[in-house]
Amino acid sequence: MKVLVVNNYGQFNHLIHRSIRDLVPARMISNQTPAEEIEADGLILGGGPTLERAGRCSEYLTRLEIPILGICLGLQVMAETFGGRVEKGAVGGYAEVEVEVLEEDDILKGLAPRIKTWASHADQVVSLPPDFRVLARSEVCEIEAMGHKKRPLYGVQWHPEVVHTEGGIKLLENFLEVCRR
Template sequence: MRELKILVINNYGQFCHLIHRSVRDLDMDTKIVPNTTPIEEILDEEPDGLILSGGPTMERSGMCSEYLESIDKPVLGICLGHQLIAKTFGGEVGPGASGGYAAIKIEIVDEDELLKGLGPTMSVWASHADEVASLPEDFIQLARSDICEYEAMRHVERPIFGVQWHPEVAHTEKGEKLLENFLEICETY
């Protein structure tokens, strides 16, 4: 695999630097950029893909919606990033029944190119203080759990993916494989 350039969009989540390190450890060129970076500056970086990090609130999500609408590159949204994708494309986000970080067993319902080799179930580390409550039009469900119907999703045409869980943390099974799968998507797009 050639060295790709992945921009990690910083939504002020506690694991943003860990996402960066996890991608760097896969021998990728990666850089953390503020979520207020103008679109032209993002494009000047010539990224092969974007990762929207987690974060505390939608109110601090900067220009993420504009990136999703304007930049034609593969995108992986993690936690808040997943929710931002849903909201940008017309889905609904609401409070989850379970709050803080915990181990969750997820069921993969569609083993697409992001989740290939991960199923049929796995244990992941996730927060469900907020979660995707309804899928946007043009998105399909990829994974679910007993506490959240939309643990993962993807756009039906564009390479835009969201996961509620954190693949970058050691508590998540096969998290590195998910990131490798995303990098393969970026390489072939």
């Protein structure tokens, strides 16, 4: 099994890659890589500074038929690609955010009902795209995690790869289980 991590120029992309590489063979790729060159069992859209710098991530979401996990900016690109809306958040900068798991689903399976996460809400999803459901929320943001109703597409606002996030590695392991199916 091989998972690729898309580098969207965020400060945690190398840590995402490292966390996945510790579990399965993984490689980081540029967000300018053409979709037809991507051969993997799963894809992770990493974080980054702005939607404008997300390269071909929308193309990956619409053209690739593999499981995709969006982290932070990756979640936001996923939402916009499928008709949701992203706006500036009221709380910028990274901080601890307590998240309430509403639906365990594939990626949140086995996590506690409430988890402490490390997240930035400088930008956040404010309108859920059609065919998606909310998986988690917080007092800061109503859409902390979402999943597609039919396709293996998932997104989280928080960073599961950092040590400050409870159950973060479990979330990544759950995503890898989806990739193995």
